[in-house]
Amino acid sequence: YTKTTRTINLLIWDDIMHRDRIKVQYKLLMEAPSALVGSCFTRLPANSTTRYTHWANNLSPSQLLSQVYTSHGPTVIMPTWFCRRELFHQIGGFSEAGKGEPEDLVFFYRHLRMGGTVLRADQQLLVYRYHEGAATLSVTEGRIWEVRVAELQLMVLKKWSSFTIWNGGKQGRRLYRSLDKSNRDKVTCFCDVDVKKIGKDYTFEESAIIPKPKIPIVHFRDARPPFIICVKLFQPGGEQTSH
Template sequence: MGDDVEVSIIVPIKNGEAFLDELFESIVAQTALRHLSIEVVLYNDCSTDGTAGMITQWVPRLQEAGLRTTASHNTDGHSGGVGCAKNRAVALSRGRFLCFQDADDIMKNERIEKQHAAAQHLQWSIVGSRFERWPPGSTGRYAEWLNSLGPESVYTQRFRECPVAMPTWFCHRQVFDRVGGFTDAERAAPEDLIFLYQHLRQGGGLHVVDQCLLTYRYHPECTSFRVDARDIWDVRVREFELCVLDHWRAFGIWNVGREGKRLLRSLSLNNRRKVHAFYDVDPVKLARVVYVDKDDNNRRIPILHWTALRAMTRTRPPSSPSAEPPPLVTPEGKVNVGALKLVTCVKYMLTGGEFESYLSSLELEEGVDYFHFS
């Protein structure tokens, strides 16, 4: 690795001909070029359009702008997937910091300068940024939610989606090396989410520069469209169990609708048996009284009105440390006195602020522990 290269821009490309002019123009316009040594590493992964020719035309122009440029082409017709393409590009790079850039997106002029300044003091963090969608209004709810995440919610909301948009990632090389790279699979996979979860389990941090530094393009050929939603769900559930549910004795699920029942069915047997009740407000659902878990010997799980949460208190009768804690729900379906853990499964596209207002409207007893998964 060349110690004199400060930032490597990592650009995996597959059939990006329509976007490369705008991408490369945004790279040569970076203000950081005035004082940082920057290289561009391009990995053309089996493109069948005019990508190769566009790269050939642009390499000398990038070099004239002061950017060391490396271009590699996978021409054997056997793509290893997005994660593999990123790994190959990183392997060819030399910079202390890595700036990941999708071929169909556009850098704002100050992107590298702003993120480099933040990453200098956050050596073990993935540094992202705010972004704008193009065309305007594309996936509006998703973009609004992601751009609303703050220093705390960027961690607590990680089980809903990747909380730092992958096209904005910037990090020290050692972050990448410690994780060991992205998932290398031919089948489209949520490689960003898998990487981020492993990074956090290793004690890594997350930071978002509170400035729009990228134009995030939305179009029918986006790679993310090829990732099966079921695979994303499975990755999220497994991580949620590992980081949260495995450490809880018992918990309730808010919403006995589709999402709540799907979560229950997705859990390991050990964790699904920790679900002591569903909570809801829908009279039709409440009239069922119980939910029968057919996958667990027809175990009957009470369906309770949310006011059962409000009535709960956190005081417990004194007991010895070794005493077996009482069940949280009596045979009559009443909530026992004691602390409650709650998983809320409400509509996915509630933004961060709306979600907090929603929880506040429930007037839960202070100190009730909850986590949002949906």
């Protein structure tokens, strides 16, 4: 608790919190009481999850909201969260679905759905310890994908009458197949830069409709917005991560 406002400061039991963490995050929270406030962090061991750490620590203020559907999960990591206790309970606390549920991502999306915002202290206020047996590792990529796509459909796609998927390859097609029928019907085309794909059609073989739906793959210059960009972002060392 603080002297004037009841707050919740999340922390995993063996992480190391900087002595100024509460002071710094409390100041940000007072400027935006409906915010979920995170911070930058370091990892222990230092070379664990380097791509993820670089991504999370280098997002701009606008990217904290624009990159919420990426494969990395919440744009501020759960062990750095600081918020009003009232806000935490309004959101409903963490999911009780049990092992394998991305409870931080579910909570994060509920927060945004209720009109909340996201802030991050740019100081490194937490040493985030990596464990090979951590509970977060029990969450499958498939389940995270389901949660991400469901939220994308609820918060973005339902407002659009049509859109283009930017990627005629594996990830773009996976997204198309994962959409419900109402949103698949809004896809006008895929777009790409790969000349081997451009000019061809993607056939949705899993469809029960006869003839099978065919979606054209066009050059990105010939595609119309809005776009759902489903590509890989380059990270340090030339490695990439799916978004």
